[in-house]
Amino acid sequence: MTDLAALAETIRRHEAAQGQPISRLGYFCAPFRPGEGPFSDRVIKVYRGLRDDAALDRLAAAHDDYVAALRETGVPLPETAFHLLEGDGPRVPVIVQEALPETALMRPRMQAEGLESTLEMMEAAGQVIARFWNAADRFETRIGFHPSIRNFAVLDGQAVFYDTFPPLIHYSREEMGRMLLLFSDKRLMRLIGPLMRARVTGIQDEWYSAPETLVGLVGSACRLRPKHAQAYLDWGRDFAERAMPRWAEEAVAGMQAAPRLPGYWTGFRKLLGLQGEPNL
Structure with missing residues (x-):
């Protein structure tokens, strides 16, 4: 199970250090891979938070269904997890995915x-x-x-x-x-x-x-x-x-x-x- 507190701290440190994203395309976000720590073998994708809790809950359920559907149809996919991180403001969608070479x-x-x-x-x-x-x-x-x-x-x-x-x-x-x-x-x-x-x-x-x-x-x-x-x-x-x-x-x-x-x-x-x- 993902340690959400450690995940939040990893994101906070990355943002504080203004680390470089591993992709600059990022229409929805700029993914990054931590250089060290418990998520150093993962790519982290942080999306915009929303104040609409119902929309976020629907998004989380849809993401779980979509990952399951991709796997069911035979689409190879890295280990992928979706989280809604709590903070001072609205919940923030975060995807944590096994890093590929x-x-x-x-x-x-x-x-x-x-x-x-x-x-x-x-x-x-x-x-x-x-x-x-x-x-x-x-x-x-x-x-x-x-x-x-x-x-x-x-x-x-x-x-x-x-x-x-x-x-x-x-x-x-x-x-x-x-x-x-x-x-x-x-x-x-x-x-x-x-x-x-x-x-x-x-x-x-x-x-x-x-x-x-x-x-x-x-x-x-x-x-x-x-x-x-x-x-x-x-x-x-x-x-x-x-x-x-x-x-x-x-x-x-x-x-x-x-x-x-x-x-x-x-x-x-x-x-x-x-x-x-x-x-x-």
């Missing part, structure tokens, strides 16, 4: 390794995507998946997924759109986001579409290694036919050329100063 993170590996190796990693990640969607019908609730390259590590040929926030289960499209604003770590997004609520809400749509998650993975690879784009497109079309036949027609249609990010999302990224770093 930085040398296994898929995004930097995709940038540095040869074509054959990157295709092997794409296959490993694709198999996780296919397993999830081929099994997702068993859940009688709205459920999604965000399998971007930056949310995977590849260990011994197996892709491991590690992004469980926000928990993409139970929430309606409108509720998830509000959550994207409510929990954003970027104050600017919380200020201007409500003015563009429809576009912010649309960010999530890919996560709830089986073919679009595959197309999104291929699009990311094409942007990372444009000189290999044709090889990734060829792989993606073949993979859709053999591993995701129910969605192959739509997925293949989306991979006739290198997929591009929606203009509104690239605009948000530039506005918020987000870079394509691993979002541990």
Whole structure:
């Protein structure tokens, strides 16, 4: 069982020392790994606190359900725990997750390794995507998946997924759109986001579409290694036919050329100063 007092002290020391996060992307937070102490083998993700206790309790329950659903569908996931830390102010959501070797993170590996190796990693990640969607019908609730390259590590040929926030289960499209604003770590997004609520809400749509998650993975690879784009497109079309036949027609249609990010999302990224770093 997690020592919550020790966890709170670890977070307090990190904030006091203004330690460096291990990822700068952090749309929702900047994860960190303590250099010493009882959580030195863990990545800690601290989110914005809320004064709405009912919403926080619902979030905690949804996260537990989502982790269970990911495991049930065969998605490899590090040991992951969700906590609501008590303090002087509102309760604060915190995720504590088993740390993965930085040398296994898929995004930097995709940038540095040869074509054959990157295709092997794409296959490993694709198999996780296919397993999830081929099994997702068993859940009688709205459920999604965000399998971007930056949310995977590849260990011994197996892709491991590690992004469980926000928990993409139970929430309606409108509720998830509000959550994207409510929990954003970027104050600017919380200020201007409500003015563009429809576009912010649309960010999530890919996560709830089986073919679009595959197309999104291929699009990311094409942007990372444009000189290999044709090889990734060829792989993606073949993979859709053999591993995701129910969605192959739509997925293949989306991979006739290198997929591009929606203009509104690239605009948000530039506005918020987000870079394509691993979002541990």
